[in-house]
Amino acid sequence: MDLAEDRFTELYERHHGDVWRYVSRRVVGADVGDVVAEVFLVAWRRLGDVPAGAALPWLYGVARLVLANEARGRRRWRELTLRMAAEPDRSVVADHADEVIGQRDVAVAFDQLSAADQEILRLVAWERLSPAEAAVVLGCSRATFAMRLMRARRRLRARLGAVSDGAGRSSLTAPSMSEWGA
Incomplete structure (x- = not known):
């Protein structure tokens, strides 16, 4: 070789x-x-x-x-899932355990974020990259990434609060924000 x-x-x-x-x-x-x-x-x-x-x-x-290149297909899949969930005869009975509700609230709040915010949080929480490494992935400076991460965390907290409050629950049932790099 x-x-x-x-x-x-x-x-x-x-x-x-x-x-x-x-x-x-x-x-x-x-x-x-x-x-x-x-x-x-x-x-x-x-x-x-x-x-x-x-x-x-x-x-x-x-x-x-x-x-x-896969994003369009995933977007179409999500839109179909939302249409199917909106049909009354296809509704699913929810599990009322606090942990499940909290996880669902985080998932709903996360799904409401922009694709850019989701990717920033994934790089930190799922891939466990440092800000410097994540900046390389996104092709930006470390300072720019740090600012984007701070804003993404703030938007996730706001969405989580809206999701939890909108359902009449406390946001205390949701998983810790530290799981999302906060």
Whole structure:
């Protein structure tokens, strides 16, 4: 093998699982394997562009762009789900346990955020990236990312309060905001 193949093999073996998890948390009903394969195809083609000390954030950035191609399908799926849920004969009886309600409230509040805010919170909460690493994924400065993160957290808190208050419940039933990087 030549140096490029060795470098790619090391990159793949080291980060495949992380990229797989990153993609699988963001794709609904799509083939995660195809998306991950596309990410590593881009990495192979642009191996010289992969930063030596920050390969994983770079791969997450590529995955984010590949996933953008899946966004329309996911959006159509969500719209169909909302239409189906609005039909009275297809309603589902809710579980009234406080934990389930709190999780639902967080999910509803999170779904009401913009795609940009959702991605910022995912990078911190799900991928456990530092602000510097997350800034690389989004292609912005650390200071810009920190400001975006602060605003995304504030909007999530506001949405969570509105969801909890609108249902006549206290926001204390919701999971801790620390789970969302707050």
